[in-house]
Amino acid sequence: MKTIPFISVVNAVSELCLQAAFYLPADVVQGLKRALETESSARARGILEKLLANAAVAREQKLALCQDCGTAIFFVELGAQVRVADGLLAEAINAGVRQGYEKGYLRKSIVADPLYNRCNTGDNTPAVIHFLPVAGEALTITLVPKGGGSENMSGLRMLTPSQGEQGVIDFVVGAVERAGGKPCPPLIVGVGLGGTAEQAMLLAKKALLRPLAQPHPQKEYAALENALFARVNATGIGPQGLGGDTTALAVKIERAPCHIASLPVAVNLSCHATRHATVVL
Numbered sequence: 001m002k003t004i005p006f007i008s009v010v011n012a013v014s015e016l017c018l019q020a021a022f023y024l025p026a027d028v029v030q031g032l033k034r035a036l037e038t039e040s041s042a043r044a045r046g047i048l049e050k051l052l053a054n055a056a057v058a059r060e061q062k063l064a065l066c067q068d069c070g071t072a073i074f075f076v077e078l079g080a081q082v083r084v085a086d087g088l089l090a091e092a093i094n095a096g097v098r099q100g101y102e103k104g105y106l107r108k109s110i111v112a113d114p115l116y117n118r119c120n121t122g123d124n125t126p127a128v129i130h131f132l133p134v135a136g137e138a139l140t141i142t143l144v145p146k147g148g149g150s151e152n153m154s155g156l157r158m159l160t161p162s163q164g165e166q167g168v169i170d171f172v173v174g175a176v177e178r179a180g181g182k183p184c185p186p187l188i189v190g191v192g193l194g195g196t197a198e199q200a201m202l203l204a205k206k207a208l209l210r211p212l213a214q215p216h217p218q219k220e221y222a223a224l225e226n227a228l229f230a231r232v233n234a235t236g237i238g239p240q241g242l243g244g245d246t247t248a249l250a251v252k253i254e255r256a257p258c259h260i261a262s263l264p265v266a267v268n269l270s271c272h273a274t275r276h277a278t279v280v281l
Contacts, residue, residue, distance in 0.1 A: 002079070002137040004281050006087040009139070012279045013096025016143040017072065018104045019277040021064045024055040027212045028188075028274050031249035035186060044244025048186075051239070051272050062104075065273045069106040070145030072097045072127040075206065077140040080133060090129055093141070098123040109148065130202065139281040142209065150183035150271045156201055159263040165224065168193065168265050173231045175267040176248070181241015184271035187248045188212070189232060192266035195256035204268035207252040209276055216253055225251045239272070 029052065036048045058065045074093055084092060101108055101124040110125065111118040134140075155175040159167045172191055192203030215222040228251040238244025249272075258264060 002082050003085045004082060004139055005085050006092050008281060009084060009089065009092035009141075010096045010099060012281055013074075013093050013141060013143070014100035014103060016141065016277045016279055017097060017100025017106065017145075018062070020143050020145050020275040021069055021104055021106050022058050022062050023277070024058070024065055024273060025276065028249065028272075029055055031212045032186070032272070035246040035249060039239075039244055039246050041238060041244035043242055044239045044246060047239035047242065047244075048246065055273075064104070064106055065275060066147060066271070067107060068147035068149065069101065069109065069124070070147045070275070071110065071151070072101075072124055073144045073146050073205070074127055074129045075132070075142040075144070075209070076129060077132050077134045077138070079136040079138045081135075081137040082139050084139075089131075089139075093129055094125045094127055097125050097127050140278065141281070142276060142278040144205070144209065144276045146205075147184075147271055147273070150187070150269045153179035153183045153267075153269045154201070154204070155267045156197060157265050158197060159265055161261070161263045163263060167263070168224070169228060169231060171265050172228055172251075172267055173235070176232050176237070176269070177235055179269060180237060183269045184273075185237055185241060185248065186239055186246045186272050187232075188270040188274045189228065189248050189251040190268040190270065191228070191251065191253045192268070193253060193255040193264070194258035195264060196258070196262075197264055197266075199256055200264035200266035201268070203254040203256060204266040207254040208268060208270045208274060210252045210254075212250045221253050221255065225253055228253075 108124040157171045190204040190207035192200040232248045237247040
């Protein structure tokens, strides 16, 4: 049994908050650069150049990539042979969020109640935490700060199996079209297929973590990712919704088995500042 001190988790999560806020992942930077090379619109190229310049300033000066520092969403893989000493893991993660958001001067965006008491909690907690038990003696924590503009454009449709691939394409492309410029494109489009309603939504969010250059390992889904990518970019929405060839940098699909009567499809859009960071303890 491996024991990890409570404070070690707190400090690791605090640092994750800073890393995710300041440093745009290298694959996303490369995706923006590739888009700049192929974009035909002068206006869109100018926007892409500004997005790359913004990422450079954030990295060099340790400033938040975006004013919206997001909901702190965690994917946590907890090894069966791991325990956290002197407290609960969820408490340590929330303490780390409080510390990191204060240390980095990151905007606190969480309200205590969705409808009647929309008072800011003042420290960006509580975090949203998804736990996955795994084998081994490691604790892997991934932070995905998710801004409100892109999260608001999430969508779920419970298709019937007869609607098939075309139904999936129509819903995903339609979701991007309805979103327009609100999620601050160019986007990464996460698609969850299968499972149940809530599982499909979670799969769509997890899909955003796959490296841009890494296709789905199953050839049929890799081909579907490519088809959706072409269709999404053909919408002409473009960077920041002002027109162009680059509406998305990638489309990523994750899938799960589902009921014989169901074909759930979920969409989770991520803005050009697709932020995430991981630590292994």
